Amino acid sequence: MIRVFEAFAGVGTQAMALKRIGIDYKVVGISEIDKFALKSYEEIHGKVNNYGDISKIDSDNLPDFDLFTYSFPCQDISMAGKQAGFNKDSGTRSSLLWECERIIRNKKPKYLLMENVKALTFKKNIEGFNNWLKILEDLGYKNHWKVLNAKDYGIPQNRERVFCISILDDEKEYKFPKKQILKTRLKDVLEDEVDEKYYLSNDRVKQLIKIIRNDDIKEKSIYDGSIKNPKSKNIANCLTGRDRGIVNFQSSGNVVVEPKIIQTHKLKSDKRYNPSRFRVYSPKGIGPTLLANAGSGNRPCIPIKNGTKNGYINAYPGDGVDLINPNGKTRRGRVQKESIQTLTCGDNRGVVADDLRIRKLTPLEYWRLMGIDDEDFYKAQKVNSNSQLYKQAGNAIVVDVLAAIFMELFKESR
Structure with a gap:
């Protein structure tokens, strides 16, 4: 069984993807401060240990886990935002990335999954991104990152996001999933x-x-x-x-x-x-x-x-x-x-x-354009307004892309 901790969990699309491809997993904890997203998460996945604000988490109090996912806030990186950056100690929402370092350094999970906007790889942000990758390398992780588009994995949405898979003390080369022919419009x-x-x-x-x-x-x-x-x-x-x-x-x-x-x-x-x-x-x-x-x-x-x-x-x-x-x-x-x-x-x-x-x-x-099943949408709809449902979908990760990534990462576990 793969033990999972979802930081910045949202509605739990990482767990949805693992479930979809038949991986034996258990979410041992999440970090989420949006009370409305938490309502949707628990309605869809059941009760969960939410450790709240990641900046206030004492990593010594966390259970052990094998997979740590961290889709940290993109507001200060995205071209659609104010582009305030994500420098350490800058106080921006995107700088919460550096709070993940404490947890990763202490818990040393086998696998890490990061997701964020493509602008993280742009000239203005690439130095900070490379600094982050160097920190992970010094901790013993081998990093593999790539920009993937949802339209290449079965979803008719032109959504480019950068994904980084980090594997601890592993010499194997991770290969991102091949593009698929889009059949859905x-x-x-x-x-x-x-x-x-x-x-x-x-x-x-x-x-x-x-x-x-x-x-x-x-x-x-x-x-x-x-x-x-x-x-x-x-x-x-x-x-x-x-x-x-x-x-x-x-x-x-x-x-x-x-x-x-x-x-x-x-x-x-x-x-x-x-x-x-x-x-x-x-x-x-x-x-x-x-x-x-x-x-x-x-x-x-x-x-x-x-x-x-x-x-x-x-x-x-x-x-x-x-x-x-x-x-x-x-x-x-x-x-x-x-x-x-x-x-x-x-x-x-x-x-x-x-x-x-x-x-x-x-x-x-x-929600359909995020690859989320209708059944999960209706569960969330029972406890949230339309405005929150829009927000939660926009903040989510496309399930089909995650499923394709996890298929490659855990293909020996299926």
Whole structure:
């Protein structure tokens, strides 16, 4: 049996991965300070010994363990954060990495697993990362690290993370798992029916269309969203900084044809809006990196065609849509064929239908894109709000990637 200690445990995706591949393991302890994540962890895995804040743990009081996992906070390393760094004694959240040194030095577990954002390997952070690897080497560990992308291990999310496997007093060369052919697409993880609250408002759609039609877009690279074009591979780019990812939907009569993913490199800046709010990703492709801070402007958006299958009436270009009666089920109610509803003297202006609707991902879809089983999601849903579920998924590690790593690490134990 492999004894496991999960530092910065979150909802316990490391344990999920070990369970999935049939490893005989036992979690002897975790370190987690987020009370909401702890609720999800215990609902999914059962009661656990939580030693709390890692900076306050007395390593002499910890049980022995064989595997120590430490996905330390990335806020001060990530390109999406303030990039305050993770220097020792700096007081940043990411500097909690150095608290792990005390525990590793004292307990000397056989295996270590680290996970963090790709930016840990960038020029600004690589010196600190190398210093950490040197400390582990001096303790007798052999380190193996590599940047892996979730889309290469069965999950339609463009999520790059650096993983480091450290093995104590071992001369064997660890090999990271080979890439897999992606067979699952974003559409395969979507729910059939979702609440109306997840759909973008008409104003937000107009903002999106305005950006798509922006005459100031320069240096556009257009990728056909159809499978016929191998260059695209139906992947929605994971963009950072001022880059914006948008989907251009062309129509032919009443038919929405294949979308095109547009990557813009030099788009006129609009300081009023967060660029990520205008990213829309094809359901036939791959989602962007999911964020822990999944506020309404930070959730990936996807297009949904009109149709009664989704619980509402077909509305075609030129038809009127009655926003006063949004739940109407008849054409006389919600949709007026090639006409508009009665105009009023108030602020209820007439709205004409476009080819499509756009919505945000749901919490369940977020968890699916982290490779977490629906059964575990529903357990967590019982004890947490949607906002916490988004955050927990964004902070998690993709289970399928972990499973592939553990398959190689413990292949002799299975």
